Amino acid sequence: MPCYVDTLSMYKKQLFYLVLIAGIVRLLAAGMLELGNDEVYYYTYALHLQSNYFDHPPGVAWLIKLFTLNLRLPQEVFIRLGSVVFATVGTYISFALGKRIKNEQTGWYAALLYNASIYCGVIAGTFILPDSPQVLFWLAGLYYMVTAVQYATENKKIPPAIWLAIGILNGLCIMCKVHGVFLWGGFGLYVLFCNRRLLANPWLYVAALLTAVIISPIITWNIQNHFVTWNYHSNRVEVKQFALDADGFIQTILGQLFYNNPLNVVAIVIALVVLKKKVTLAKEVKQLLLLCGLPIIIITTLVSLFKSVLPHWSGPGFLTLLFVAAAWLDDKKAQEPVASGRTPWLIKSSLILIAVVMLGGIAFIRLLPGTIGSKEEAQYGEDDFTLDLYGWRQFGADFIPWYQQQVQAGAFKADTKIVCDKWFPAAHLDYYAARTLHIPVVGVGELNDLHHYVWLNEQRPTLQPNENALCIVPSNYPLQPDKIYENSFTGARLLHTFTQTRMGQTSRYFRVYLLTGFKGQESTPLNIQ
Incomplete structure (x- = not known):
């Protein structure tokens, strides 16, 4: 049996220092780097709020509008401030979700892995993108779905408030980026294949209806604008001819490894292998996490065989599987002769890697002489x-x-x-x-x-x-x-x-x-x- 040191009180203190240090680093990066192509484009969203935009739902526009005080503070650091704040909240939710699925140490490892992820900590946590608010609502929605599953497993009545939270948070996730539908998709697969008794619960349909109401502005806007968003994104992912694109596939695989931190991915892969051999998580929780995480990764990777995709599309899937990795790391620590509060070397190495990437990236962008591009x-x-x-x-x-x-x-x-x-x-x-x-x-x-x-x-x-x-x-x-x-x-x-x-x-x-x-x-x- 594991013997944890200082338990929750210690982790709360460590969590505070984690979010403080990570937040300061992200704020410095947000102020030092100029806005990228996508970021300045999303700034134009906030100039005139709409219920939907050509490329994405309006979540990122709301975030910019909020943290720039209605564009009264238009500097880069304020445009990105919502990302930094949401990443801080995401760290706390990661801890809470890890604690819920297993224990406090699992929560602590999940919080560390979240911050070690380049997708969560930099792409969505420093830059301002639709992923910035999406990741927060994805995590929060996942938390309440796990809670609902645990109630059902224990044959307890699921409180209506949990169903309402699922409906609202999943709806807000989709209002940030349409990839949020994979969250409902994963929960739907769990209900259909793992716990059909939930189909008899009327609150399931109330939650789904609530999500539909929240995302209805997206549908209304597209009807009014000839379904331009649907047509645009369907053209990006629809496979019209099965001609293998080996280069695109390799780029996607490498991009997924890099964006999600190669060491984090190693931890996920090992954890998934271990899941077949021993119990590191409750069966129902494991099923839900896999069904919410794997589909978006598999679909993104399969599409990349034939069409050009962006590797960060699968980011929420890898984020979901980080909790499986955190549970495995907790199990591994518990097997040591004398359990301690020391962080596993894999997580330490992962944190060092993201620190090197951030500091090295900023230095490379600002201090590179001339250009690495064409000299014509x-x-x-x-x-x-x-x-x-x-x-x-x-x-x-x-x-x-x-x-x-x-x-x-x-x-x-x-x-x-x-x-x-x-x-x-x-x-x-x-x-x-x-x-x-x-x-x-x-x-x-x-x-x-x-x-x-x-x-x-x-x-x-x-x-x-x-x-x-x-x-x-x-x-x-x-x-x-x-x-x-x-x-x-x-x-x-x-x-x-x-x-x-x-x-x-x-x-x-x-x-x-x-x-x-x-x-x-x-x-x-x-x-x-």
Whole structure:
């Protein structure tokens, strides 16, 4: 039998220091790094709240709106603050869920593994993405589903409050990201294959109905907008021909390993193997965790055999299986001759790895001389992922006074708009340049390229016939304005080239063009073929 040291009181103190240190590190990272492509794009969500957006439900927009005090605090650290706060709460829920499925030490290990996960601690816990609020509601929903299963296993009546919590939290999870349906899916599979008696409980259907009511704005919005979200995401995952994509599959596997921390994944795999040989968790809890965690991982991986996917899609599945790993690590510790409160070496190594990744990543992005991308002048910096998180502040600081000088010199009018044909780099230009100048960035192009900018166009001053506009071309996203906009403008003329440096070496160029004589329509109608 294990002999735990100081039990819960010790873990509460350790938990406090864990969230304090992790929170400080995340806050520092949130303030030091510029917003990435996706993050500045989600910032545009918060400019005009909607019940759904082209790419995702509105959860991330609410989060940004809340923690920036209705955009009164638009700095990067406040835009990301919701992620950091939610990751702190997620740590506490991880502890509580681990404690519920086994004991306090399992909860402590779960909290450590949660913070060691690059997906939970960095992607969703530092950057601002739809995953940031989704992870919190996924964890909270899972907690109450485990609680319901435990009540049912003990032949106790499940309190209505637990069913209501499941319905609300699962609904909010889906309102952050549609992947949240896998949480209900896992619970449904458990009910169908492991405990059909729950089908006779009317509160199960009340919970499901409550979720349906909460997510109804997503459905209503899509009906009003020709199901653009459904069409967009179905095109991303629908396999139309079975031609194996070996490179995409390998990238997905490696991405899943990295995002979820390779050592965490090792712990999960060992725990799953051990589950077949011995009991480390109550049977019903084990079944629920597997049915909620494995499907999203399996489906993401299978789709990657034929289509390009993003490895972090399966993040909630790996998060769910971390509790299986935590239970195994607790069992392993209990088998030692003298049990102690010392952290297993696997978790220590995992925490060290994420610390190295965070500190090394920040240093690499900020201190890398020049660029790791193309050195050809026309596309200088292309394929350099670090430039998504670096140099936009510098460009804004250079462009804003130049714009004002050009207006004073009569080169163009004070309200001259910026146009872009894709959501990136449109969102970066929006946040780091146009926002300060109080000029709009207008999307001119196709719906599948512009995404939310089609809706932003409706909120902003429109381009008038024969109006001139500016086009800013970062060399790492090269294009030829005279060809790209030949159907929208009569001409394009280079006005200025900004040379951007990092650690004293050229990293990329920003070329500013004057587009003359707007011909008409800004973006395509709301229709995806």
